[in-house]
Amino acid sequence: MFPDDLTFSIADWVNRGVDALVTRYGDVFRQVSDSLLWLIVRLESGLRWLPWWLLLIIVGGIALHATRKVFSALLIVGLLFLVGAVGLWDKLMQTLALMLVATLIAVLIGIPLGVMAARSKRLRAVLMPLLDVMQTLPSFVYLIPVLMLFGLGKVPAIFATVIYATPPLVRLTDLGIRQVDPEVMEAVNAFGASRWQQLFSVQLPLAMPSIMAGVNQTTMMALSMVVIASMIGARGLGEDVLVGIQTLNIGLGLEAGLAIVILAVVIDRITQAYGRPRHQVQP
Amino acid sequence: MTARIEVRSVSKVFGAKPEAALALLHQGATKEQVLAATGCVIGVDDLSLSVLEGEIFVIMGLSGSGKSTLVRHLNRLIDPTCGQVLIDGEDILAFDKARLQHFRRHTVSMVFQGFGLLPHRTVLENIAYGLKVRGESRAQCRDRAQYWLAAVGLQGYEGKWPHQLSGGMRQRVGLARALAADTPILLLDEAFSALDPLIRADLQDQLLALQQELKKTIVFITHDLDEALRLGNRIAILRDGRLIQVGAPKDILEHPADDYVDRFVQRRVATL
Numbered sequence: 060m061f062p063d064d065l066t067f068s069i070a071d072w073v074n075r076g077v078d079a080l081v082t083r084y085g086d087v088f089r090q091v092s093d094s095l096l097w098l099i100v101r102l103e104s105g106l107r108w109l110p111w112w113l114l115l116i117i118v119g120g121i122a123l124h125a126t127r128k129v130f131s132a133l134l135i136v137g138l139l140f141l142v143g144a145v146g147l148w149d150k151l152m153q154t155l156a157l158m159l160v161a162t163l164i165a166v167l168i169g170i171p172l173g174v175m176a177a178r179s180k181r182l183r184a185v186l187m188p189l190l191d192v193m194q195t196l197p198s199f200v201y202l203i204p205v206l207m208l209f210g211l212g213k214v215p216a217i218f219a220t221v222i223y224a225t226p227p228l229v230r231l232t233d234l235g236i237r238q239v240d241p242e243v244m245e246a247v248n249a250f251g252a253s254r255w256q257q258l259f260s261v262q263l264p265l266a267m268p269s270i271m272a273g274v275n276q277t278t279m280m281a282l283s284m285v286v287i288a289s290m291i292g293a294r295g296l297g298e299d300v301l302v303g304i305q306t307l308n309i310g311l312g313l314e315a316g317l318a319i320v321i322l323a324v325v326i327d328r329i330t331q332a333y334g335r336p337r338h339q340v341q342p
Numbered sequence: 343m344t345a346r347i348e349v350r351s352v353s354k355v356f357g358a359k360p361e362a363a364l365a366l367l368h369q370g371a372t373k374e375q376v377l378a379a380t381g382c383v384i385g386v387d388d389l390s391l392s393v394l395e396g397e398i399f400v401i402m403g404l405s406g407s408g409k410s411t412l413v414r415h416l417n418r419l420i421d422p423t424c425g426q427v428l429i430d431g432e433d434i435l436a437f438d439k440a441r442l443q444h445f446r447r448h449t450v451s452m453v454f455q456g457f458g459l460l461p462h463r464t465v466l467e468n469i470a471y472g473l474k475v476r477g478e479s480r481a482q483c484r485d486r487a488q489y490w491l492a493a494v495g496l497q498g499y500e501g502k503w504p505h506q507l508s509g510g511m512r513q514r515v516g517l518a519r520a521l522a523a524d525t526p527i528l529l530l531d532e533a534f535s536a537l538d539p540l541i542r543a544d545l546q547d548q549l550l551a552l553q554q555e556l557k558k559t560i561v562f563i564t565h566d567l568d569e570a571l572r573l574g575n576r577i578a579i580l581r582d583g584r585l586i587q588v589g590a591p592k593d594i595l596e597h598p599a600d601d602y603v604d605r606f607v608q609r610r611v612a613t614l
Contacts, residue, residue: 240458240461242458243461245419245454245458246454246458246459247458247460247471247475248419248446249417249446249451249452250446250471250475250519250523251442251443251475251476252475253443261460264462265461265462
């Protein structure tokens, strides 16, 4: 038995902190929440407003541009058609919107953080353990305070997704930039390129395969949060999985689950194809 | 002839305790003793030399002699631990960021042993890189790059990617990129060392032919005495970061300063 006088708890202290945060800055959080919600709802209604066939054509076009293979593009379109055919089109759009916004936020945070980490050893030393925590802390732990701050629905779902899905992007951006050939960087430096010129004309393009692998990971991890997101009231495919569990409707759960897998496959194929360098770089 | 580049008592120590290492060096410790005592590696040791306007100045030494470290002091890819580097009479170590950028864009350009080409840019874009960085117009970049592309004999390759070229061609791109920047000073760090002998001889000829017209101030780093004798107006021989001898090729051959230099020369005589 662990001696009682050596135990302590941070629970009360954290609870008071969160309470104070909610009472003092509740309005600010509400505003952030509202503007984010506005963005998601806009995107979602836009996606649902598009005729289904037009969306399939657009996705097919993107897939063709990315993979340069007609078969892959047709397969991707076919799989998405299948999701529509089992009556999950609207929910697919809801999940897609949620995921796109979460990925967008993760990219806006993750890539700059990765770039900064590649430049500063000190920042990397602080950041890496933090990323480990973000990835391993059970999501329900931070879901509760996020719920208190932002209320139920899509916004906390986005936040939880971003916390979980950003770390691989930061890591892979950092890695990609540090792996750029030092002699190339030396040459660029010798010609007097500024920091921004180095970043945009050399480092980011050469790190792109790694960064796209990070975006790919981020989208995959965002999709894996879909069911948890539906538990806090974000609608979409996760909802059906949840209902399937709650009502023992295994068929319904499986359909929605497979639809999530299909969305994952589609996004995976497209982001991976963009990650492949167009001119195979040889050492 | 005036001195374009002046290196004054430059020392470079790599490691955590440069002051302690320098102090030991001044007491006459060898490179190995300093490494054992402080864990610091001596790159360049109290070295002074000057390079004249319009000459090809060859710095020769075996690997680890500090020649590549030394040449990087001339455009401040490496900053010395102590000493001064003057270019056209100006102390380049005193330059701030903006002034240094301007200096690298307009005064000095460099060719690297491993080429240092941008793998995601075409040959023409690579040659234009120095011009683009300093903000020249697109037409100007294209025209200058086309001109230098032709000058190094790469017509027809403008749209190719670096990995599609052979080593010799890649280094022509590296040379054209440096020449296109049109700077008065050109640094070549073992530029031809990675190439096979025939291509190396080709590029040496080409450099000499270009220099006939251009009259640039060239600092050429090599570990090959033949190359040094062929290209250099003057040759400096480095060993363990110290300058052993400076002189015209003839001086070096006829009056080697010590055993180290003599061994280079003897080896050459033996193979002739």
